[in-house]
Amino acid sequence: MANQRTLKGRQRTIQRNLARARARNEQFASTLTDPKSRFRSTSNATTSKSSISNYMSRPYDNTENIAANLRDAAITDGIVSSTLRYYQSHPTYNYSLFPVLGHKVYDVDQNMKNDYIDAAYLLNQYNIYFWAPYFFKETLLDGVTYWYTITDSSGVSYLKFPLEWCRVASIENGVYRFRIDMSKIKDEVQEELPTEIQKAYKKYKDGSISDDDQGWYDRKWYIVSDKGVAFTFDQNILVNGGTTISPFAAALMDSVSLSQAKDNVDIKDKLDTIRIIHSKIPTNSEGVPTLNLKTAKLFDAQMRSRLPEGVVPVTSPSNLTNVPLKGAGNDGVFETVGKQTEQLFYSLGTSAPLFGGSTTSANIVKESVRKDANWIFTNLFPMLENYYNQQLTSVKTKSKVVWNMRFIRESRFTLKDDIASYKDQLSYGGSRLDYLAACGLTPIESISKLLFEQKALDIDSIMKVKPTSNTLSAKSAKQPSTVINPNKGQPGRPKTDNPTDDTDRLDGEE
Template sequence: MLSDPKSRFKPTSTAVADKSNILSALKQPYSNAARIAGTMRNAYLTNGSVSKVIDYYQSHPTYNYNIYPVLGNKQYELNDNVRNSYIDIAYYLRDLNIKFFAPIFFKETLIDGVTFWYKYQDKDGVGYMKLPMEWCLIRGTENGVYRYMFDITKLNDETVQSMPEEFQNAYKEYQSNNTSDTNTWYNNKYYYVQENGMAFTFDYNSLVNGGLAISPFASALTDIISLAKAKDNVNIKDNLDATRILQQKLPMDKKDGEMLISAKEAMIYDQTIRGRLPEGVILATTPTELENIPLTNSGTANAFDTVNKGLEQVFFSMGGSSPLFGGSTTSSNIVKEGIKKDANWIYANLFPMLENYYNSEIATVKTKDKLLWNIKFIRQSNFTLHDDIMNLKDQLTLGGSRTDYLAANGFIPAEIISKLTFEQQALDIDSLMVVKPTSNTLSAKDAEIQKRGRPKTDNPSDDTDRLDDEQG
């Protein structure tokens, strides 16, 4: 994957900076989806509160995952080739680099509302090219994966050279007016991108709104702009508090009220002094008396309160807990419950979408036994990691999945099979990591040989000597 020095593939919509304009855009959100996305991206780059909330959501899940064979559909038993199939699927998913790309998919989709990607793949791995949302529309779903169509008129003879081969071929068809195939083209300009292209969105209404989608945080934009305005008021207040006015009084004839110097001379005096004043001092050159009006505290008295309330409203509108980011709270349980709520939203919206996409990728892998495999993201959060792992550990006592437990500890399937096979077969690690004799691992019989640890009988009386004399 190469960079784009000329920024030819960046979003083309500009951000909305005025509250009235964003309110107007939100009245018809799908008609203004690109402008809303541009405004949200600008807010992420310039507003610390917005970036913190989005980064918080992105860092919430661990993105740990496991794979499993799906029995049924004329496949009812596991044969000797299943282990090799597991290795093939695990190796393929390793090349997809899920833990690197999945957080990027999540973050970009939270900001834009919908993202369009094209997968590059060779023998060394994969990369994903993100396309501007102004160039694409969702055209439908295939097994839960969003597919899209591309406006080929957005390309020209220069930019098409940087596109994948599929787009170059489509551009040639468009140039030769060969766009009549309705299985490949829509409206003679939208090309149906094949299985290497996929879209992500949390807006399920995109299918009935012309393939457009908006960010789940779009409703917070008005609060974000209000917060920016409140911060501007604080700056105005600070500037007024620090401003000083210096008067340069021009000499006047008290009898006829005329200035004793010419206007040209007055201008020279004004420019001479004005150029030597420090920042924050304003010069007033006038023949009249200037009343002393202090500007300290002349700004909005409750400017800081307005900013604090605006911050709380932004966090509320974006679904985040204000105390989580340093706001005041009366109970730590509020933060804990907020974290659980956010985790449940991610489990219900992000993971199924990612699972659908990666299952479609797994389906392209040809295994010898032709067994169907699925991926499952472990429902765990970085903020509740210990409790989530302990829950899976407790399930092991009732027959729970060992591979789920290993996945929850950060093992990808390729690591599980490779690392454990290496440890057991190559290192014979059990012979290297011999359990040391302790009171928890020795019986009374063993204790006589070791001369330490447990007492000489498994049922000692109150007067039994529990320490061997040789130990002092």
């Protein structure tokens, strides 16, 4: 009895700890691990070309299966995996923040400084550098992803819902909203869901949904509040029933074909190394074996036990002695692999030379990088900007000015040139904030660092400009007579703008 009471006490303790963890999940911006993988997609991947061909014949009816196969290819196919990482790491995700004048606000006042700090602080909570690449990768794989925002006073986290549960329901100011099929949720899962979804699930189970309920569709689809957001690159998703497929879905057939071509290479390699050893059973003049079957079987077993790997023994009364299988495979399998690899890169829309393939010009790689960057700037950035700008509307400011964020259009592959472009714009009145953002400083980081350096550290008094030929003039170059110039007599900046061969050089003394 004592052991039973102790066991029950442990179980109650575990349940209380789990309840506290669930409460923290709602109170703080954190999401718990799903030990039983109940939020994982339930669709299975297949390696059959016929199955994938059937999926692609009706893509919008098989969105979950296509996504499952693409996820499997991202693990097993090095080209697909490398391409995903390449796209994900392409942009810098640097961004700037600015006020949108208008709507009866036409001037900038002193309050806007504090408003800027408040808006920048809100964006900092969304941890864009961490989440934006994750949104990008997952949306490339699934075609559309569904997220629920969990926030508190210190940060933001997201819970991702499976494709099988959700459909896009509407678009508001460029932000996609979605609905959840409550019939797909099980009782054991609903306790891990946010409070809003739990209440909706309880209402669904109670059967208290009316036909005119604005928050529901077809009595089982719950339309999630503004805390839910969907990301997709397909603007036709609303006319396709709220579903879509990945822009990389066309590469699935080529990925499977490449895998089969590689299997053929393995078969050829095995055939090239296999040897057959023949043990002939003696026969009489009529071809009848003179050795009984039992003895022949014993000899065959002894020979098999002593042969190395890759040698196949054969015991028969025929005259076959040794058959080399080298060259018995298809001689063109390596060429097939190469062609199939090129086709896979073509379907993915990336340049093979970018991943080490042969090329006759470096410009091909450069133009491919620019092409991919333009696709990202056109499809990814506007989608994320709409979402974050929608969140910025929750900032209550004294000036009542709307604040917007904008991603800096720059790539990690052309970072030096992109930063130089923003730097050149400063000479013509360009934005300093955009330049700081291009250098990797977030809005809150820019103002926090600059204010701290100037007001707290008085950094200008610490980091004095060192005298060089670029910062000294003829008069300022004079030094006290007590200073010994170690560079006296060395070449320096001329005293005149029209020097000759015997012109004196500025060396710190006259």
